[in-house]
Amino acid sequence: MNLKFEKVDNRIYDYVAYLDNIEIGEADDNVGEPNSEFLIFFNDRIFEVSEKYNIADFFKEDICDFSLPLNFEQFANLNWINKELSYLSFEIEGKIIFQLIPDFVKWDKPYNIITFAEKLKLILLAHDFSVDFKQDNNFLEHGFQISCNFNFDQNINEEYERFLSVIDKEVKNIFENPTLVDINSIANKYSFPQEIRQACEQYLIYFSKFLEDYGIEISSALESRNGDTLFTVKPKNSNEALSNIRDLLDFYLSLPDLQNLEIITKDYNDVSIQQLLSNIYHLKSQLILAHSIIESKNTTIESLKFSNFQKQIYIESNLKNEEKTLDGLVTIQEFEYGSFKFNLPEIFRRLKRKFNK
Structure with a gap:
């Protein structure tokens, strides 16, 4: 040149x-x-x-x-x-x-x-x-x-x-098309490996039920574009802050990475938490299966963490808020996830499954 x-x-x-x-x-x-x-x-x-x-x-x-x-x-x-x-x-x-x-x-x-x-x-x-x-x-x-x-x-x-x-x-x-895009919604795009896409998308779909149990009603949509997954969430109540839903989505996506989740949730007997755990276990089982498939092809499994495909985010404990469980043997604390700090005990306390007659 x-x-x-x-x-x-x-x-x-x-x-x-x-x-x-x-x-x-x-x-x-x-x-x-x-x-x-x-x-x-x-x-x-x-x-x-x-x-x-x-x-x-x-x-x-x-x-x-x-x-x-x-x-x-x-x-x-x-x-x-x-x-x-x-x-x-x-x-x-x-x-x-x-x-x-x-x-x-x-x-x-x-x-x-x-x-x-x-x-x-x-x-x-x-x-x-x-x-x-x-x-x-x-x-x-x-x-x-x-x-x-x-x-x-x-x-x-x-x-x-x-x-x-x-x-x-x-x-x-x-x-x-002035109504083509609703700004009162949240849209995230995910690039899931093919081996775990279905499991990850199923986990995303359950987020609507997770929020309903938390007390927030939303509508959600899942769309595939060029191999990527576009997930859109819109609160049914226009007064509901999008920032709260965005924070809860980040918390929800962090749960599969949370250590000792079974012990942490042992004293929370509401059916909402049990079903949440069931969805997390299913996702993890699919990750393990994909791990085996990909390892057999001599490829890497690093990108298979659901909550983070770009970089590793470390979870750190914080002592400002805590709740005892297992008769005081285990303490649930707030934790930090990336730039977010979640009040883990309060979130689990609020999860309640409501049944209609």
Whole structure:
């Protein structure tokens, strides 16, 4: 790759970037020192000139990230954003970052921008896209950000079009179907190994009964997309805080990893807890079976922990809340799971199965 940077004056940035002797944009020194990594702001010529190179070729050069111009004719459903302030960049860590600053003068939808961003966040989950924003005064200045991982082996144009095509399509879907996504719901996506998918999905389905026993009524839906499982939960009572349901879902998913669960729950005789244990045992038995199958193929079992496929989360005890069981021989305490702290005794105390006549 013949990529060069030429120092210039009277430009917005300090350098002009050339690829194969064709000007492809301007560049800035990342830290203001010689031989440091460059930030490149490509012009439209990059799409033509870069076709024979993959993204990895660019990051082998002295580049930390680069920004690309947005084609609002090709992606017409994005024409409501502020074209001067919004940008799309590829970062060396392997992420595409799309910062969208809304043009509030152009916004003419029956719902506000934040509601739209929440809808988009839910619908893009199935594509492995993240939508981040803060619901405060900074939203007016910073808008929201959409990101996903890119493939280093593809060329710039391929990943650029893949990323923006997904967003453009889903924005269009929301505009044309205002009720398509209910923001008063929680949606999570899981990538279960094939050997345990059915057992894990069955465990997810039981979450509705777990919440009913806890005193919260919900409706839930399970959908398979491209080998992934999309699980959606919506409270039947609109006054029920989604944050409470989200915390309880995290607690529920942590239970299969909880040590000595049989001893902890021994003095809780309600049928709701017994059925919960039954579902946990079934899940664990399927994990053991899958362990044997996969080990016979000389593959790893590390990813088979239901509650965590990305990284190990350690459970730590906390002495602020506790309850005695087994005549005082065992103490149930609060515990931490990732960034969450659960009041384990109180949760088990609240689980009650109600029977209708």
